[in-house]
Amino acid sequence: MALKSNIPEGPLADKWTNHKNKINLVNPANKRLIDIIVVGTGLAGGSAAATLAELGYNVKAFCFQDSPRRAHSIAAQGGINAAKNYQGDGDSTYRLFYDTVKGGDYRSREANVYRLAEVSTNIIDQCVAQGVPFARDYGGLLDNRSFGGDLVSRTFYAKGQTGQQLLLGAYSAMNRQIGRGKIKMYNRHEMLDIVIVDGKARGIITRNLISGEIERHSAHAVVLGTGGYGNVFYLSTNAMGSNVTAAWKAHKRGAYFANPCYTQIHPTCIPVSGDHQSKLTLMSESLRNDGRIWVPKKIEDAKAIQNKSLKPTLIKEEDRDYFLERRYPAFGNLVPRDVASRAAKERCDAGFGVNATGEAVFLDFASAIKRYGKEQAYIKGLDENDENLVNTLGKEVVKGKYGNLFQMYEKIVDENPYETPMMIYPAVHYTMGGIWVDYNLQTSVPGLYAIGEANFSDHGANRLGASALMQGLADGYFVLPYTIGNYLSDDIRTGPISTDTKEFDEAEKNVREKIDSFINNKGNKSVDYFHKKLGKIMWNKCGMARNKKDLESAIEEISALRNDFYKNVLVPGSADEFNEELAKAGRVADFLELGELFAKDALVREESAGGHFREEYQTKEGEAKRRKEFQFVSAWEFNGEPKDAILHKEKLIYENIEVKERSYK
Numbered sequence: 001m002a003l004k005s006n007i008p009e010g011p012l013a014d015k016w017t018n019h020k021n022k023i024n025l026v027n028p029a030n031k032r033l034i035d036i037i038v039v040g041t042g043l044a045g046g047s048a049a050a051t052l053a054e055l056g057y058n059v060k061a062f063c064f065q066d067s068p069r070r071a072h073s074i075a076a077q078g079g080i081n082a083a084k085n086y087q088g089d090g091d092s093t094y095r096l097f098y099d100t101v102k103g104g105d106y107r108s109r110e111a112n113v114y115r116l117a118e119v120s121t122n123i124i125d126q127c128v129a130q131g132v133p134f135a136r137d138y139g140g141l142l143d144n145r146s147f148g149g150d151l152v153s154r155t156f157y158a159k160g161q162t163g164q165q166l167l168l169g170a171y172s173a174m175n176r177q178i179g180r181g182k183i184k185m186y187n188r189h190e191m192l193d194i195v196i197v198d199g200k201a202r203g204i205i206t207r208n209l210i211s212g213e214i215e216r217h218s219a220h221a222v223v224l225g226t227g228g229y230g231n232v233f234y235l236s237t238n239a240m241g242s243n244v245t246a247a248w249k250a251h252k253r254g255a256y257f258a259n260p261c262y263t264q265i266h267p268t269c270i271p272v273s274g275d276h277q278s279k280l281t282l283m284s285e286s287l288r289n290d291g292r293i294w295v296p297k298k299i300e301d302a303k304a305i306q307n308k309s310l311k312p313t314l315i316k317e318e319d320r321d322y323f324l325e326r327r328y329p330a331f332g333n334l335v336p337r338d339v340a341s342r343a344a345k346e347r348c349d350a351g352f353g354v355n356a357t358g359e360a361v362f363l364d365f366a367s368a369i370k371r372y373g374k375e376q377a378y379i380k381g382l383d384e385n386d387e388n389l390v391n392t393l394g395k396e397v398v399k400g401k402y403g404n405l406f407q408m409y410e411k412i413v414d415e416n417p418y419e420t421p422m423m424i425y426p427a428v429h430y431t432m433g434g435i436w437v438d439y440n441l442q443t444s445v446p447g448l449y450a451i452g453e454a455n456f457s458d459h460g461a462n463r464l465g466a467s468a469l470m471q472g473l474a475d476g477y478f479v480l481p482y483t484i485g486n487y488l489s490d491d492i493r494t495g496p497i498s499t500d501t502k503e504f505d506e507a508e509k510n511v512r513e514k515i516d517s518f519i520n521n522k523g524n525k526s527v528d529y530f531h532k533k534l535g536k537i538m539w540n541k542c543g544m545a546r547n548k549k550d551l552e553s554a555i556e557e558i559s560a561l562r563n564d565f566y567k568n569v570l571v572p573g574s575a576d577e578f579n580e581e582l583a584k585a586g587r588v589a590d591f592l593e594l595g596e597l598f599a600k601d602a603l604v605r606e607e608s609a610g611g612h613f614r615e616e617y618q619t620k621e622g623e624a625k626r627r628k629e630f631q632f633v634s635a636w637e638f639n640g641e642p643k644d645a646i647l648h649k650e651k652l653i654y655e656n657i658e659v660k661e662r663s664y665k
């Protein structure tokens with residue numbers, strides 16, 4: 001099937017308005033006749049479900065947690081971007097569009113990104129109206145901070161809990177509709193297949209995670225807001241439950257999977273502490289506004305810090321290498337995440353790492369504490385030269401801005417980051433790849449839509465900080481509710497979709513057989529054993545740096561691991577009860593297929609772009625080197641084994657932005 005991105009004609013700035021003016025609408029009375037399934041109630045799915053129900057559609061919403069409030073979105077810390085230009089520092093729709101396309105290393109679709117920048121401002125108004133408590137400045141106006149890859153301050157935030165506050169907003173909007181009976185909420189339900197009838201998505205098969213019951217649900221359209229697949233690496237900053245199953249099942253039913261190899265490795269995470277770990281913790285990017293990243297200049301100092309015979313605070317200023325400020329003077333510590341991550345890896349690989357394993361760099365707030373302290377002393381008319389006073393005042397300011405993050409760090413590492421610099425190291429954080437969608441957010445299966453992190457759409461090869469929340473809410477509140485109407489306008493006379501059909505029979509049978517095969521396998525290795533092994537292959541061979549040889553061996557190893565998994569996995573318990581191991585087995589089975597496609601995609605992409613760094617394609621200075629021939633989206637069609645997947649290319653055309661060498665110097 002040919003890829004049709006359905007980008008509207010006309011000038012970039014008018015495309016979305018013209019499109020909205022022209023697409024078909026479903027009138028309010030007819031919306032009552034239409035059912036929509038929304039799988040996922042994080043920021044993307046939650047905002048979509050609330051808005052679609054508010055419009056009058058009958059929504060059935062699903063999540064695997066015990067409440068929508070526990071979606072992974074709740075973990076988002078730093079903020080959400082919007083081109084409001086409240087700071088008067090030169091922001092605009094075009095600039096946000098430009099930064100996002102450049103940040104994504106010129107691998108995203110212009111029209112989608114422009115629309116995202118355009119609706120970004122509506123998101124803030126919507127959320128403020130819902131009562132989301134965004135941070136405010138002294139005068140009571142909404143405050144902003146800056147994030148990596150931007151030269152303006154456009155990030156709205158609620159301390160280090162922006163995701164939580166936004167999710168409470170979306171959840172309240174959903175609850176209103178649940179109360180009205182317009183949303184039927186299915187908590188603790190996991191979608192395990194999509195049902196396609198006459199080429200259209202018409203339903204899903206779910207498992208009730210508490211009782212084990214397999215259920216059929218039908219609708220006129222299905223929306224997936226099921227999040228990203230970073231946990232293919234086992235260790236990541238994602239919630240433990242985040243998985244690819246819904247997206248992968250959709251892929252197996254005909255939805256193309258785009259750019260699976262584009263993964264974001266975030267520079268500011270708490271370093272790995274040992275083999276026992278199952279989760280990594282993000283230290284929000286907002287910390288790079290004030291924290292300075294460094295390692296010792298002298299190798300002997302680095303060694304002494306590694307074996308704990310020297311305290312970092314004793315290293316003199318001139319013996320510190322603020323490597324981001326040195327290499328990228330214009331953006332300094334606020335270079336995009338891929339650039340910062342690779343720079344940290346480069347220093348650690350050269351032996352300058354600062355923890356026992358040599359895989360950590362410092363994030364230091366001493367300068368910020370001093371700067372803020374002096375400012376406060378001046379404002380209060382106190383002695384700016386009193387070091388103790390300045391220190392106390394400075395810490396108060398830092399606490400006000402990042403207090404909960406500092407507390408979290410101290411709890412995990414047992415060191416006080418106000419007194420000694422934090423240690424950080426890159427970790428898997430976000431997946432830019434995902435289900436391919438057209439301009440209307442429709443997948444290659446008619447009637448099946450994908451929103452939020454589950455789709456591939458707006459971030460190209462690297463996502464800028466604070467842009468995921470923006471995209472998820474743009475999709476859910478402002479884009480999908482329009483575009484899905486165009487599709488559903490053909491369905492106003494269809495009537496309810498029956499679940500008593502051969503397509504539902506076949507999908508349910510598939511799901512039951514898979515579950516039974518796990519339970520009956522009676523192997524001798526746990527699901528986690530395989531997940532950890534997969535994660536190691538992914539991190540070592542498909543991680544921050546990739547090369548042909550490693551990728552080829554990753555493909556072999558993942559395929560062999562998958563065979564071993566099906567032979568030897570042990571899933572205790574039964575299918576008709578709460579069985580977390582069973583749920584995990586299904587998710588890891590899908591990761592084992594996705595992982596191979598991921599490596600294949602990385603192998604085929606013979607260039608470096610954003611989060612995808614192929615060692616063979618780099619500049620003399622070690623920066624990523626794009627290649628014009630690869631200015632396309634890879635959209636993979638399922639064809640049996642991952643190795644047989646068929647590649648379709650969506651060429652990316654840039655008419656409104658000049659494709660330049662990406663530089664943050």
Ligand SMILES: Cc1cc2nc3c(=O)[nH]c(=O)nc-3n(C[C@H](O)[C@H](O)[C@H](O)COP(=O)(O)OP(=O)(O)OC[C@H]3O[C@@H](n4cnc5c(N)ncnc54)[C@H](O)[C@@H]3O)c2cc1C
Pocket residue numbers: 039040041042043044045046062063064065068071072073074075076077078079080081162163189190191192225226227228237238239242243245246282429430451452453454465466467468469470472
């Ligand atoms: C630690 C951390 C901090 C972050 N901070 C920021 C930030 O400051 N700013 C920013 O812009 N971005 C941030 N991000 C990224 C951002 O949080 C995510 O990209 C975004 O929240 C994803 O939202 P979503 O709605 O697409 O998916 P999610 O929030 O992951 O929700 C997925 C939903 O799908 C459901 N689901 C999944 N599979 C199934 C299934 N098979 N059946 C039923 N339900 C299913 C889940 O139950 C859940 O409801 C951060 C990410 C992390 C990890």
